[in-house]
Amino acid sequence: MADRSATAAAGRRSSVGYAERRRRAGLLLVAPALVVLIAVLALPIVASIVLAFQEADSATGAFGGSWVGLDNFAAVPSDPAFGIALRNSVYFTLVEVTVVVVAGLGIALLLNHRLGRSGFFIVILLIPWALAPVANATLWKWIYNANYGILNVVLRQLGVIDDNVVWLGDPWLALHAMLLADIWKSVPFIALLLLAGLQNVPQILYRAARLDGASALQAFRHVTLPQLRTTLLIAVVLQSIWALKVFDLIYVLTKGGPADGTVTLNFLAYRVTFNFGDMGYGAAIADVLFLLMFGLALLYVRVFRPGRAAVAPG
Amino acid sequence: MAEVELVGVTKRYPGGVEAVSSVDLRVPDGEFVTLLGPSGCGKSTTLSLIAGLDEVTDGEIRMDGRAVNDLTPVERDVAMVFQSYALYPHMTVAENIGFTMRLRKRPKAEIRERVRAVAESLELTPLLDRLPRELSGGQQQRVALGRAVIRQPRLFLFDEPFSNLDAALRIRMRSEVKQLHQRLGITSIFVTHDQEEAMSVSDRIAIMRAGRIEQVGTPEEVYARPASTYVARFIGSPQMDILPGEIERDAGQAYFRVGGERFAIPDAVMPDGRAVDLGIRPEHVLVEASGVPATVVVAQPIGPSTYVTLRWDGGDLTTRLPGMVRLEPETVQHVRLQPDGILWFDRETGRRVEAA
Amino acid sequence: MSAMSRRRGRRLVADASIRILLVVFTCWTLGPIAWGVVSSLLPTEALIQTPPDLSPAKFTLANFEEVLGSGHNLVQGLLNSAIVATLTAGIALVLGSMAAYALARLRVPGGNRLLLIVLATQMFPGIVIVIPLFVVLSRAGLIDTYAGLVLVYLSFILPIVIWVLKGFFEAIPPQLERAAAVDGASPLQTFRLIVLPISLPPLFATAVFAFIEAWNEFFFAIILTRLDVKTGPIAIAEFSGQYQTLYGQMVAAAVLASIPVVLLAVVFRQYILKGFVEGAVKG
Numbered sequence: 028m029a030d031r032s033a034t035a036a037a038g039r040r041s042s043v044g045y046a047e048r049r050r051r052a053g054l055l056l057v058a059p060a061l062v063v064l065i066a067v068l069a070l071p072i073v074a075s076i077v078l079a080f081q082e083a084d085s086a087t088g089a090f091g092g093s094w095v096g097l098d099n100f101a102a103v104p105s106d107p108a109f110g111i112a113l114r115n116s117v118y119f120t121l122v123e124v125t126v127v128v129v130a131g132l133g134i135a136l137l138l139n140h141r142l143g144r145s146g147f148f149i150v151i152l153l154i155p156w157a158l159a160p161v162a163n164a165t166l167w168k169w170i171y172n173a174n175y176g177i178l179n180v181v182l183r184q185l186g187v188i189d190d191n192v193v194w195l196g197d198p199w200l201a202l203h204a205m206l207l208a209d210i211w212k213s214v215p216f217i218a219l220l221l222l223a224g225l226q227n228v229p230q231i232l233y234r235a236a237r238l239d240g241a242s243a244l245q246a247f248r249h250v251t252l253p254q255l256r257t258t259l260l261i262a263v264v265l266q267s268i269w270a271l272k273v274f275d276l277i278y279v280l281t282k283g284g285p286a287d288g289t290v291t292l293n294f295l296a297y298r299v300t301f302n303f304g305d306m307g308y309g310a311a312i313a314d315v316l317f318l319l320m321f322g323l324a325l326l327y328v329r330v331f332r333p334g335r336a337a338v339a340p341g
Numbered sequence: 342m343a344e345v346e347l348v349g350v351t352k353r354y355p356g357g358v359e360a361v362s363s364v365d366l367r368v369p370d371g372e373f374v375t376l377l378g379p380s381g382c383g384k385s386t387t388l389s390l391i392a393g394l395d396e397v398t399d400g401e402i403r404m405d406g407r408a409v410n411d412l413t414p415v416e417r418d419v420a421m422v423f424q425s426y427a428l429y430p431h432m433t434v435a436e437n438i439g440f441t442m443r444l445r446k447r448p449k450a451e452i453r454e455r456v457r458a459v460a461e462s463l464e465l466t467p468l469l470d471r472l473p474r475e476l477s478g479g480q481q482q483r484v485a486l487g488r489a490v491i492r493q494p495r496l497f498l499f500d501e502p503f504s505n506l507d508a509a510l511r512i513r514m515r516s517e518v519k520q521l522h523q524r525l526g527i528t529s530i531f532v533t534h535d536q537e538e539a540m541s542v543s544d545r546i547a548i549m550r551a552g553r554i555e556q557v558g559t560p561e562e563v564y565a566r567p568a569s570t571y572v573a574r575f576i577g578s579p580q581m582d583i584l585p586g587e588i589e590r591d592a593g594q595a596y597f598r599v600g601g602e603r604f605a606i607p608d609a610v611m612p613d614g615r616a617v618d619l620g621i622r623p624e625h626v627l628v629e630a631s632g633v634p635a636t637v638v639v640a641q642p643i644g645p646s647t648y649v650t651l652r653w654d655g656g657d658l659t660t661r662l663p664g665m666v667r668l669e670p671e672t673v674q675h676v677r678l679q680p681d682g683i684l685w686f687d688r689e690t691g692r693r694v695e696a697a
Numbered sequence: 698m699s700a701m702s703r704r705r706g707r708r709l710v711a712d713a714s715i716r717i718l719l720v721v722f723t724c725w726t727l728g729p730i731a732w733g734v735v736s737s738l739l740p741t742e743a744l745i746q747t748p749p750d751l752s753p754a755k756f757t758l759a760n761f762e763e764v765l766g767s768g769h770n771l772v773q774g775l776l777n778s779a780i781v782a783t784l785t786a787g788i789a790l791v792l793g794s795m796a797a798y799a800l801a802r803l804r805v806p807g808g809n810r811l812l813l814i815v816l817a818t819q820m821f822p823g824i825v826i827v828i829p830l831f832v833v834l835s836r837a838g839l840i841d842t843y844a845g846l847v848l849v850y851l852s853f854i855l856p857i858v859i860w861v862l863k864g865f866f867e868a869i870p871p872q873l874e875r876a877a878a879v880d881g882a883s884p885l886q887t888f889r890l891i892v893l894p895i896s897l898p899p900l901f902a903t904a905v906f907a908f909i910e911a912w913n914e915f916f917f918a919i920i921l922t923r924l925d926v927k928t929g930p931i932a933i934a935e936f937s938g939q940y941q942t943l944y945g946q947m948v949a950a951a952v953l954a955s956i957p958v959v960l961l962a963v964v965f966r967q968y969i970l971k972g973f974v975e976g977a978v979k980g
Contacts, residue, residue: 045413045878046396046804052884053803060796060855061811067852068818071826071833078828134722142715149970150963151726157962159913161930162951165937166733169948175745177732184748211729219970272822275915275930279937296824301920306828313825320820394875415881427876431894441880488880 079310092307099311109312111287112295116316119206119291120270126210127266128259131217138218139225152215160212164279167208171195171280198288201281205289209276213269217262224258225251264327271320292316343418343495343528344370345391349400352386352552360386362552363400368530373522374557375531375539377575378549384532385500387549391530392498393417404495420489421498424505426481428473428488435460435469438487459491479510486521497522497529503538515542536576540564548572566684570691573620573684579648579659582626583686584619586655588612600655602633604678612685612694623648625682626660632677640668651676737761737949744944760949764936771950774932778954780843781928782911785850786904792851793858794900798888800859801866802874812863815856823916826852834921841923849917854907861906861972865899866892902968909958929954 043051079099083092103109134152137143155163170176171194179191194204228251236246252259274293277283283290283298290298293316300309345368352361361383368374376384389395391402393414401408409417428437436443439456460466463483473481482502489497499518503511519542522529533539539546540560547557548571556568567573573581586599588611595611596603597619604619628649635653647666651658651674658676668674685694735751736744737760743750764771800808830849831840839845869892877887893900915930922928936943936950962969 043413044396044411045393048413049803049884050805052888053799053805053808055885056795056799056803056888057805057808060792060859063792063848063851064815064855067830067848068815068826068856071829071852072818072821074829075825137715137718137722140715142712143719148719148723149966151723153962153966153969154730154959155726157909157959158955159915159930159933159958161913161915161933162955165933165947165951166729168937169736169944170729170732172944175747175749175944177736177749180748211725215726223970268820274822274824275934278915279934293822293824296822300824300828309824310828313822317821317825321817324817324820392875392879394878414879419879421876421879423872423876425870425872427870427872429873429877429891429895440877440882444881444886488876492880 075310076314078307079314081307083306084304095307099308100315102308103311103315108287108290108295109292112290112292112312115202115289116271116291116293116319119202119273120267122206123210123213123270124263124266126206127213127217128221128262130210130214131221131262132259134214134218135221135225138222149219152218154215155212156215156219158212160275161279163208163212164276167204167211167276168195168280171204195281196285198284198286201285201289205273205276205280208280209270209273213266217266220262220265221255221258224255227258228254260327264324267323267327268320271316292319343404344368344406345496345528345530346403346406347387347391347400348403350387350390350397350402351399352383352390352395353398359552361390364552364554366547366554366557368528371526371528373519373529373531373542373544375533375543375546376549377533377536377539377546379534379575381551382549383552384534384549388421388498388500388530388532391496392419392421418492418495419498420492420494420496421500422482422485422489422502424501426473426478426485426502426505428481428484430473433470433472434465434476434484434487437473437484438465438491441488441492455491459487463487463490478506479514482506482514483517486518490521490525494527497527499529499531501533504533504535511538518542537578540576546576548575566693567620568693570618570620570686573686573693577622579623579661581620581622581684582658584621584656584658585688586619588617600653602654604633606678606683607680610680610683610696612696616688617685617694618688619678620684620686621678621682623659623661625679626651626658627677627679628660628662628674629677630675632675634673635676637668637670637672637674639670640666642666649674733948734952736945737952739945741943741945760945761953763943764946764949764953769932769950770927770935771929771932771953774927774929775954775957777843777926778912778929779957781846781850781926782908784843784847785854785911786907788847789851789854789858789907790900790904793855793903794862794893794896795888797859797862798866798892801863802869802871803884812860816860819853819856823853827917827920830917831920840921841925843926846918846921846926846928849921850911850914854910857910858903858907861903862896862899865896865972869895898968899972902965902972905961905965906969906972909961912958 078092080094080096081092082095082098138148158166170178173179173191173193173196176194178194179188182188183191192200195201232250232254233246236250241249271291272293273291274297277289277291277294281289283294292312296309296312296316299305299312303309345366347364347366350361350364351359353359364383364387366374376387378384386395390397393409393412393416397410402410404417414421429440432440435453435456438459439452442452442455456469457466460469463486465480465483465487468476468480468484473484476484485502502518503514506514515538518531522542531539531542543560545557545559546563548555548563550571556563556572558566558568563572563576567576567581570583574583584597584599586597586603588606589596589598589603595606595608597606599619628651633653635651635658638650638652638657640650641648642665644665646664647662647668649660649662649666649668651660653676660676685696686692687694738756738758739749739751740755740757740759743752743755763769799805800812805811830852834840834845834849837845839848873891873895874887877891878884882890912928913930914928915934918926918928919931919934922931933950933954936947
């Protein structure tokens with residue numbers, strides 16, 4: 028009996044049903060995060076888009092510039108630096124994504140094999156992943172050092188080269204040196220991602236394939252790859268975005284040189300904004316970069332979407 | 342204690358699908374009613390609506406005459422036992438049972454005392470400090486019962502609580518729930534797809550089909566006087582035999598012709614002349630010295646009785662014979678229909694037709 | 698040869714190749730790290746020999762001593778990183794778990810679309826938002842403050858936290874929450890008393906991940922801080938800029954700044970793996 032009044036009290040006379048209560052609670056819980064994200068993400072993005080339409084430099088300040096419409100964007104194609112940066116970005120991204128995903132898949136297959144199941148391998152994969160990009164860059168700067176770097180020492184000992192190579196002194200070499208450094212750091216995460224994808228493939232499919240007489244290679248082509256479709260797509264999209272965003276590596280290793288050989292779109296936007304002080308133009312480049320990334324993501328989804336795996340979702 | 346009434350209750354989802362269509366049901370205070378039906382018939386949804394966990398699209402749910410559509414579950418004073426037990430995995434048995442009182446900020450001593458009493462009544466005392474994952478399915482279900490009982494609610498709701506238990510345990514738990522109901526007398530609404538379960542625990546059964554209630558009645562009523570072939574087939578195991586056939590008269594004797602054979606039907610049980618099917622339960626299919634010849638297909642002795650499938654020109658019939666009977670396949674037996682077990686169903690609508 | 702022994706022979710060859718590949722993989726992954734650690738333990742004179750002088754006698758902790766010394770800002774930098782990363786992880790967890798639960802369970806209108814938009818913003822490089830942020834922060838006097846940096850870090854850490862935790866909360870059996878509602882818990886009570894306590898592992902994993910991301914961040918740090926809140930990565934970058942001929946020290950600084958996050962990742966790897974990698978697979 029005492030509980031009856033307790034119920035009434037606890038129930039709190041309200042004409043709001045269960046479903047409505049939940050909706051209100053939901054709004055309440057989402058609000059703080061939403062406020063923060065609007066303040067530090069949404070508004071700055073909008074401001075940055077507006078900035079791209081303005082002539083603003085360190086003299087006028089970011090919000091004091093004058094409206095110049097599409098001038099900044101128009102300047103983009105005719106800017107030689109932009110062309111170089113675009114070329115570098117595209118090349119860097121294509122190569123990195125291909126190598127990282129293929130190598131990652133290879134490693135994932137290795138670790139999924141009976142012999143590779145040790146936790147030790149997972150641990151060593153986590154180390155490059157956990158490193159700060161700046162720390163990674165420092166490490167490779169040391170490895171690539173022309174006079175004392177271990178790469179030159181080893182290659183000379185093996186007789187592959189006669190003299191020290193200035194890895195970071197030649198535009199072509201520097202770009203590839205950077206690629207190697209970033210690939211080395213990026214492979215672990217993709218490998219772990221693909222490994223999880225592999226472990227999600229129902230074992231029974233392999234058994235059925237074996238009964239049907241499939242070889243290991245055929246099983247890979249007809250069972251593994253289709254099941255991995257979604258995960259591969261995610262891996263490719265994520266890695267593409269990260270490749271285009273590379274900054275710390277460039278800053279520490281080459282600062283864009285030599286001769287703009289390692290300037291990417293991201294770094295160009297930074298340089299234009301902070302070294303040249305042209306904030307409007309810098310914002311325009313950054314926005315172009317975003318459009319590029321967004322377009323890429325849409326493209327990938329379009330390409331990979333048709334042909335969902337017939338069995339369990341990946 | 343509460344009387345529950347559903348008036349035209351409908352649950353429609355965006356997209357037009359109606360899980361519950363204009364359901365009317367009255368559950369008097371203290372009654373144990375079961376919502377029975379196959380998966381997807383809307384019984385669990387109806388229960389959610391009564392509990393207040395889902396919003397009613399149309400219609401009203403009343404408790405003791407008051408509309409409760411806008412009230413939360415706790416405001417409706419209902420307790421619920423779920424199919425998956427839904428015990429809080431990070432709390433001990435004692436904490437699980439006492440959670441609802443803790444939410445009401447009752448003093449610790451009172452909570453401890455009430456939990457102890459409930460645990461004792463359900464033989465859970467030695468398990469009070471365990472975590473749910475350390476318990477067996479049956480023990481977990483009793484904890485779920487305890488969690489509901491401690492509330493002393495107006496209404497008990499059970500959502501297929503025993504589906505996850507093995508057969509022997511299920512039968513034991515049915516008995517426990519029935520005893521609980523007899524002891525506490527709280528209005529209870531029980532959902533299951535198992536007709537035997539419904540028959541064994543309920544005061545009344547509401548058979549549901551595609552969001553509507555097909556029939557409400559006591560176990561005796563739905564068994565002996567099913568409202569339609571749907572109900573007739575759903576209740577009772579093995580299933581009732583429904584024979585499509587024609588009524589004919591010959592020399593003053595009525596017959597029901599099915600295929601090449603015909604069964605003699607006494608005038609007393611003749612239906613009102615429409616196109617009808619004949620329904621008969623296996624225990625009313627008699628194997629005797631004379632009658633329609635049929636061949637034994639298979640005999641399944643289950644202990645107290647033997648189910649025999651007989652095949653004749655017009656189809657198959659199942660009969661239930663007492664005891665363990667050995668019948669060789671391919672032998673011929675003779676079948677007669679017990680008159681007071683004959684039911685008639687309108688061929689078009691499936692609804693039962695009374696004797697003329 | 699019988700079929701049996703032929704198959705066994707093939708298997709031995711396959712196994713041997715796998716083992717070789719595993720060795721190659723291990724060397725490739727650990728090689729640079731091993732060299733980095735070794736370099737940090739050798740004095741610069743030993744390192745600039747050709748080939749480098751790797752004799753055991755030469756190993757020393759001198760680089761670390763130097764680098765931690767008062768002449769440099771490394772200690773302060775690491776401390777700042779610790780403070781910023783902890784604050785960021787903490788706030789991201791609180792705000793993010795609330796939002797994730799709301800989106801997962803509480804039918805927030807437009808919730809899914811909102812989340813996709815937020816995820817799309819992850820494609821922006823920092824350069825896009827750093828100028829407006831810089832202006833606003835300097836006007837608010839938050840340049841070179843912990844609060845300022847943490848706020849900015851939330852812009853890219855909060856979305857990921859929400860995304861991952863949403864996946865976890867969606868996996869909680871709904872009947873558990875319904876039972877809580879029947880017991881009388883409000884949605885907020887359900888969140889606090891039921892959902893959170895049973896979600897400790899993913900919450901933990903997310904916190905660790907957020908910490909690592911905040912600790913390693915460089916771009917915003919270098920633009921939005923000056924001297925007070927200079928973080929670890931900035932200090933390392935200085936080493937490879939200013940003191941770059943002191944090779945041993947340069948690498949030692951990098952090693953020191955990496956030890957905390959590598960340790961975290963390895964110690965909590967079960968949580969991280971279950972959380973992120975699988976969360977990403979489910980999509």
